[in-house]
Amino acid sequence: MEKEPEPSGTNSVIEIKNVDKFYGDNHIVKNLTLSIREREFLSILGPSGCGKTTLLRMLAGFEHHTKGEILINGESIDDKEPFKRNINTVFQNYALFPHMTIYSNIAYGLKMKRVKKDEIEKRVIEVLAMVRLEGFENRYPSQLSGGQKQRVAIARAIVNNPQVLLLDEPLGALDMKLRKQMQIELKRLQRKLGITFVYVTHDQEEALTMSDRIAVMNRGVLEQCAPPSDIYEKPGTKFIADFIGESNLFESVVEDGSDSTDGNAHLFSEGGTLLGKLEQFEENELLYVCVRPEKTLYSLASVDGFSLCGIVRENIYLGNVIKTIVVLTNGQEVKINLSPGQVPPAIETVLYIYWNVKDCVMVRTISHRIFTELEKVKLNEYGEVMEAEPINKEEVKSQEAP
């Protein structure tokens, strides 16, 4: 019997405050603020090259942030060398020591901390059982399979009982089946040990199923950090709506925002008019209405407020769903998911797309947000900024120099 899963705490272990990272002139991590909580499973998700590994390496101490502040347990990590942090890392390529046996690999961290020999032995045996590798003590890393190496890498980290475990795409090199199995084992371990996991991945399904919270990054910017259900159902930005799961995005402008009578926002898009949620709108604001394929509906006659007319191009049977692809008059493709019981519309049927307003999400791009912010910046008569301060790279550079 396993222990009851401990709920993730609310106290933060790591505080990342307005952190910027430059490699030369390249701005890799941009003004990132994130607090990582006790005992939580936090995934960092984002496309390749968005700065996930860089962020993790700053936490582990292999890279220094250029600007901002990182606190671990309330203490600044600025002058804490990697070997003085109570944080361990599981490397993407495992980084097992090739000249040591599995036993010595796992014992290495404890040996460095001068733990007594019999205590080391006890803990190594214990952790080997935990990752189901009993009897592998005397083998060398080159004599293990990928999945086994993976588990040794995890064992080598958790045997030190760290406060935080950083994992950089630990399952990246494994095949699908092993991956699924390791996902379950990792989650089980995390609950059992109550360690904070910071888990980098670019597999969104993995992130959705395992995490307590997901931090989505794009081009060095943290776009949103929220529980999986929120990320999926209430994506905060256009990028997330597009990146996580499938969605239909309609680029629109507000037709009448303030004086709506029916409680819905009336919007214009290239394909026709549509309805969205009533929010605070800026004048002529460009926004995106996001509707998941399973929430997208169609009818043969037009529906009040909607005039998205299209033609059925294709029906794809995928077993548990039927996907209907509709092409709108402006060329945009709309995906509709139907459950297997439903009869899909015949190909080349002309129909109208609509949805229940409660099922859609209004999202904006991050850059759009910045532009809106910029418009609020007031300039004095010499063209200098009076209130808000835009990011100043010169200043960042001068701090970097010793």
Next chain:
Amino acid sequence: MERQNNLSVKIFSRVFSFFVFLFLYAPIVVVILFSFNVSKRNIVFEGFTLKWYGEMLNNSALLNSFYNSLIVAAVSTTIAVIVGTLAAIAMHRYKFKGKGIIDALMYVPIVIPEIVLGISLLSSFALANVPLGNITLIIAHTTFSMPFVVFTVKARLSGFDRSLEEAAMDLGANRIKVLLGITIPIITPGIISGAALAFTLSIDDFVVSFFTTGASSVTFPLKIMEFVRSGIRPDVYALSSIIMLATFIVVIASQVAAYRKSKE
């Protein structure tokens, strides 16, 4: 047709390799053969004897020079290995101003004619007023053998995964422990072959030693050269044969050790 062609290629390659081996090993076989020759003049083989091996043991000048060669080789190899390994690690790891130039300068002692190296070392010692002897010999030998250590270690480092060092640090090892416990053991095959190279280069060096040694210290190759002037005696052959056997064993052993290490 095809088959005939194949056959002639086969015969040709056999004959060719036979001549290559003959060319390489005939002189060595001659030396070993004549070390057992009864006659003092090594023109014809007149009968088998072991007396030259006995005589060799009484030739203290020859033995002393060999003993001195061993000391010089051991000390210069040790220095070359320590300094060369650390230099290779530093050059592999850090970017600094003028790194490209230093990289290129490392080749100089390798490509420069030995005689030029010998003369330049001699004039440097003269300028610095260092008396010629074992010290200058050791410095000179370290100079020409260290680049070889740097190159073999660097070659090994190029396949070295830096994340191993990061992993060790992540587990609480400080920089010294990382160097001694992770980096050095993994690049050991490179260090071993570098050391073997340095040692053999030192043992049989003649040209540089000729310029950089004084009356007080004589190395084995220098001593043999001296004998040659007055006519070689078979006891030199005897010692040469023993050295060859020893070298052969050392080379095989280091190859086996390096191979085992790299397989881990």
